[in-house]
Every structure is written in structure tokens, then in C-alpha cells.
Amino acid sequence: MKVFNIHKISLASVLLATPLYILPLRILAQTPNPKQPAIIINSGSTNTCKYRIRLLPSGKATYTVCDKTGEGQVKLEIATKFFNDILAAKPLSKLSYKPCVKSVSFGTLAQVSYQGQKSQDISCPSNDSRVTNLYNDTKSIQKELNFSTSKN
Numbered sequence: 001m002k003v004f005n006i007h008k009i010s011l012a013s014v015l016l017a018t019p020l021y022i023l024p025l026r027i028l029a030q031t032p033n034p035k036q037p038a039i040i041i042n043s044g045s046t047n048t049c050k051y052r053i054r055l056l057p058s059g060k061a062t063y064t065v066c067d068k069t070g071e072g073q074v075k076l077e078i079a080t081k082f083f084n085d086i087l088a089a090k091p092l093s094k095l096s097y098k099p100c101v102k103s104v105s106f107g108t109l110a111q112v113s114y115q116g117q118k119s120q121d122i123s124c125p126s127n128d129s130r131v132t133n134l135y136n137d138t139k140s141i142q143k144e145l146n147f148s149t150s151k152n
Contacts, residue, residue, distance in 0.1 A: 034058060036115060038086055040138045043109035048149040053141060057083050065147050072145045082137040089130040092117040096131060100124035110138055 037054045044050030049066035059079040062071045089095055092112060097120040102108070110123040112134055122135045142149075 033115075038083065039113040040141060041109075041111045041113065042138075042142075042149075044149065045103075045108050046105040047151060048106075048108065049151055051142070051147070051149060053138075053145065055079060055082065055141060061141070061145055063145060063147060065149060066151065070145070070147060074141055074144045078137070078140050078144055082134075082141060085130065085133040085137055086112065086114050089119070089134055090114075090117065092119040095119050095122070095134075096126060096128040097121065098124055098126060110135060112138065 034057050037056050040051075040053040040055065042051050051063060051065035053061055053063040055061045055074060057079055059074040059076050060071075061074055062069065064070075086092070092114060099121075100123075102124075108123060109121045111121060112119045119131075119134065122131050122138070126132055126135075
């Protein structure tokens with residue numbers, strides 16, 4: 001009988017302890033790789049330059065706008081929110097997409113790319129908060145880097 005109780009306790013211990021092992025693995029699997037950048041791509045328009053931002057989870061960024069390169073630092077809170085929103089939106093290629101009418105002169109296309117996945121255009125209004133969050137993040141990041149997209 002004692003052997004049976006030991007196995008019962010061991011089984012119960014294993015069953016109770018399993019979530020403690022799995023939870024950190026799930027969190028680790030959803031933690032952005034500190035060396036893997038997310039890419040923000042904006043097509044530009046007739047009146048504005050296209051740009052591309054390469055952002056690391058640390059907030060370190062490099063960008064190309066109007067065929068000029070630059071680098072900067074995005075506040076950690078903004079970078080962290082962006083990467084959390086990317087993780088919440090994965091897989092990016094499966095995000096809901098609803099085309100919208102855009103001005104020929106002012107309309108742009110905005111996309112996010114991360115870990116081999118790429119979103120469709122996230123600049124169109126969406127009922128999916130994940131799309132809206134990503135788009136708002138990209139605008140915050142571009143504003144934080146303080147570069148102009150003007151063709152002047």
C-alpha cells in the first residue's frame with residue numbers, strides 16, 4: 001500500500017508541477033528575440049517618401065527614408081508595446097485585411113515583417129484591434145524617430 005501512495009503522490013506532484021514548467025516555456029517562446037528586428041515598411045505616396053524601419057526589441061532602430069539612412073533610439077516602452085502587439089497578432093500573414101479606398105496622391109501602404117512573416121496593409125481601418133494596434137505602433141515609432149517623409 002505504501003508503494004501505491006508514493007506513486008499517487010508522485011503523480012499528483014507531477015501533475016501539479018507541470019504547469020510550472022510549461023508556463024515559463026510558453027513565455028520564453030513568446031518573448032521577442034533580442035537580436036531579431038521587426039521591419040516596418042511604408043510605401044510612401046506621390047507626395048511622401050517611402051521608408052523602412054528596422055527595430056530591435058531594445059528600441060535601437062535604423063531606417064531608410066528618401067534614400068537616406070539614419071539611426072535612432074525608440075523609447076523602450078514603445079518598442080516593448082510594438083513587439084508585444086506583434087506577438088499577439090501572429091501569424092502576421094493571417095491578420096484580417098479589409099481593403100480601403102486611398103487617395104492616389106496621399107495613400108500609402110504600411111506593413112510589418114517579423115520572423116519571416118509579413119502582414120498585409122495595416123493602414124486601412126479595421127475592426128481587428130490587433131491591426132489597429134500595430135498601425136498605431138508604427139506611427140508612434142516613426143514619430144519617435146523624428147524623420148521627415150517630405151520629398152522637399
